[in-house]
Amino acid sequence: MTINSNHLPEQANIRHPITVGEALQNWAKQIDRLEARWMLQSVLAVDAAFLVAHADRELSPDEAARYRQMLARRAAGEPVAYLTGERGFYDLILKVTPDVLIPRPETELLVETALSSIAPDRCSRVLDLGTGSGAIAITIAKHRPLAQVTAIDLSSRALAVARANAQAQAVDNVTFVQGDWYANLVAGEKFDVIVANPPYIAEGDPHLAQGDLRFEPNLALVAKHNGWDCIRQIITHAEAYLHRDGWLLLEHGYDQASACRELLEKSGFVSIFSRTDLAGIERVSGGQCGSFSTAECL
Structure with missing residues (x-):
């Protein structure tokens, strides 16, 4: 507009x-x-x-x-969310600053998909990679109070926002870790579900000069290798951190679903799927750690 x-x-x-x-x-x-x-x-x-x-x-x-x-x-x-300092997400109101991405409806689809994979009566372990404002981790923790959620981000400023949101939502089942994807996890740590909304926009993409993207942190938007670097890292290393039958769920770009499914298959995942948003665009893909995986899921 x-x-x-x-x-x-x-x-x-x-x-x-x-x-x-x-x-x-x-x-x-x-x-x-x-x-x-x-x-x-x-x-x-x-x-x-x-x-x-x-x-x-x-x-x-x-x-x-x-x-x-x-x-x-x-x-x-300037984005309204940065002006008001907050954004509605799922059924929560979250603090938002220019240090984090503004939560979007596509990410609510990722949360819905994750919640359907987490039994409410089980003490599941969930990993949120690139947590940003904490929107995904905190919403999952709020709706699955028995789950133990680990939320990772490279940015200390983003983690400060996420911690403030967790405190405001009275969520105590989220642990925040600063690190680059899986780098600072405890050795041998395994999860039932891994979720991620990683950077997936290619460097030089014209969308970066339009709308709210002009004001959002580049670190959370842009990935090398034509937008695939972060997605590829997450998928290829995920099974070392998943229990058998655990799920990897990712948000991705509007034109990345097919290639994302192919990468999941090559990495040994089974029951691979994609889900569409309200506009009919495939924005979330995932797969299950299977018995023929390239890495051992225990």
Whole structure:
């Protein structure tokens, strides 16, 4: 969406007092209506129902100035999630900063797939590679309280966000580890499910210069070898960390499903599948550690 920031109110033209309803109607014309409401909710620290019930509530000069600044930053393309500092994911509200990817609906599909593979009455062990904000690990831990989840990320700043989210969600069955994929796991450690939303965009991909991707951390987006380096590392080493019949589940690019299935098959996985998102695009693929694996699953 292209927004003309020239249509936003100048500081000198701000009339005080201005009400909630007036701010939404007069100031946010060039912003998506729902986004404008989210941002005002953030400024006022209220929920959506409050805006409806208190449309005549006057904004203080500070609130008005902060809302106008937020609108201008959004008009310049900055993601709403970074402006408000939070994003809804699955059934949670998570803290989000520019140090982490903004959780997306495709990743909710990965979580749904993982939850279907984890029995609620079993003490399963789950590994989340490249946890970022902790969205995957924390949602799984919340819905499978008997599971023990290990969440790994190379970025210390991302892990700080993930730890804050775990604390906010009162989740105590997630262990956070800083490291590069499997590098810092305990020797001989095995898991029932490995999940990952790794970088899978090729260097120089034109999408990186568009939309929210312009503001998100490159480390979490881009992979070498035409977007395949991280996926290949995760798949080829996974079986050394999986119990027999354990599952490896990955999110990938819109055009990577077929090659991902082929790589899973070559690495000895069985029961290989892909799942489509709401747009009918294959975005999640996985396989089970089988008896004919190239690595021994115990």
